[in-house]
Amino acid sequence: MTQIAPLRVAIGGDHAGFPLKELIARKLDGHVSALIDCGTNSEQSCDYPDFAVEVARHLIAGKADRGLLICGSGVGVSVAANKIPGIRAAICHDTYSAHQGVEHDDMNVLCIGGRIIGSELAMEIVYSFLSAQYTPGERHQRRLDKVLEIERLGLDALKS
Template identity: 55%
Template sequence: MKLVIAADHAGFPLKEEVRGYLERLGHEVIDLGAYNTEPSDYADFAEAVGKALAAGRAERGILICGSGVGVNVAANKMPGVRASMCHDSYSAHQGVEHDDMNVLVMGARIIGTALAFELVSSFLNARFQKQEERFVRRLNKVKAIEARNMPEAAKVESHTVK
């Protein structure tokens, strides 16, 4: 799978470990920074991931900051992004299966490397259950909210799932 990954300075060390893990699994990874632990702003990385997804550069994204909260809030301001912070494997796969989550968010100061690898695997192995009418109906309602409140979202993706 083609993925984008980014983190602020607090998430940089975990991002490096996750990026290496993804590459060992055979995924194509686009690293959008940070590239060191010098202080940086989480919002810049969330926006970069959102823009990369909107441009079709990757299927899914991974964002990491200290707590996960900052990049999660910022990422969800981007059209077409359905990001969620997950620190348990159930949420990491269920978010994809039921809600078509396309960005996994993790807090580097909250979880360790082993759990991060487990979450990434759960996220990447999950598929949206589009055969389930209730999940499609709910997702379409979310996309309609986005379209009403974020007009540029219409340019990013279709607002109905079939």
């Protein structure tokens, strides 16, 4: 198993992501400081934005360090999570993007598609995401500062 720094992880997903969410939760148990299950708890139809909000609440409140969101494709939870100030979420279906997103862009939520990738690859991606650390080099910080300014000001932050 990949070495994971002590992290508190909030995990959530809709009915389409439920089987993979459960598998990831089982495999992470004991390898993270805390695992906060934000639901869903079955394959009964439900709405992905609800779980993106719950995971984000834990991150914004400082109760979790990273978030994991799983829906059918990863797209819905990514779109919903990125509407929440302070959340930087991305769909990653490869290990490089999962760690590079943290290292260069300070990504704090990993989104994956439970109907897109298999469980073994999903676990490799999760481990890559959770073991990565933000490395604020000058160019990375400059770019992240621009993203944060867009988040703060909306379109008013963009130059004409």
